[in-house]
Amino acid sequence: MKSPLLTLPGAVPAEGVDESVAAHYGDLFREQRALADGTGFVDLSHRGVVAVTGEDRLSWLHLLLTQHVSDLPVGRATEALILSAHGHIEHALYLVDDGETVWAHVEPGSQEALIAYLESMKFFYRVEVADRTDEFAVLYLPAGSIAEVPDGVVVRETSYGRDLFLPRADLEAYAGKAGPAAGILAYEALRVEQHRPRVGFETDHRTIPHELGWIGTAVHLQKGCYRGQETVARVENLGKPPRRLVFLHLDGSEVHLPVAGTELRVADEAPDGRKIGFITTSVRHHELGPVALALVKRNVPVDAPLIAGTTAAAQEMVVEP
DSSP, rough: OOGGGSSSSTTOOOOOTTOOOOOOOOHHHHHHHHHHTSSSEEETSSSSSEEETTTTTHHHHHHSSSSTTTTTOOOEEEEEEEEEETSOOOEEEEEEOOOOOEEEEEEEHHHHHHHHHHHHHHHTOOOEEETTTTTEEEEEEEOOOOOOOOOOOOOEEEEEEEEEEEEEGHHHHHTTTSSSSHHHHHHHHHHHHTTOOTTTHHHHOOOOOHHHOOOOBOOOTTTOOOOTTHHHHHHHHOOOOEEEEEEEOOTTOSOOOOOOTOEETTTTTTTTTTOOOEEEEEEEETEEEEEEEEEEETTTTOOOEEETTTTTEEEEEESOO
């Protein structure tokens, strides 16, 4: 579903899973600065929108998600994961309850698999699960934005900004009033700066929540009864995760950014030294220059200089070893 906002002046389509929205509108750094200053918006209308209704919706979701949501207050934003039986991350849900419906947005195209799993777990609970992606578009307003939100629009407000579940038919009209448009690349640059992981970017088929710092924010340790909980408890109580998320400052003299999947090694070792991790997301930041998120082996020294392909990289700790 191509966004109608791709017709805005200067819009250049993104690539990969974000291809249905704009990568930028002609000036990546200007767009980043606008978001950092609390102005403008980002079109996230390609993200999946899932709604759960029914009087058992919170108690039922509480049994399936990594987050404590049985008593989630109306209007309070939270995030949660769905794990495999082995504790590997499958979905990340960004949630809010409006008093009648739990609204969640998820990675583009992942809503069908998520809904299939939820439907398989309904049993006797009084809940209904619906894909509302065709009817509602997610639009992001940065922290500090004074843009007005239309009456009746569900808002998910966090310290990073507000996610609006906007009727898709109103997207173009609202965008004309919400300030300058910023592309997904600007949004991603600020996400990397904030060390926020994204499913499908910072995760692979064996990622567990401890590796990405999702304990506490998306995983509540004082609840059980969800798929994969045994792995979470075992790592928390008895061990350490095999990998950890790091933030990298990349050599700014390089013309090209090392792409996702670029292998990392310790700079002091031989050029053909052992692989100790890989880049997950790399961006050009308006203040920090080229930076990235990466997964490295837990035992890599936190002060070790790294090499990403041929690019020097200095690491900042995100998840403790």
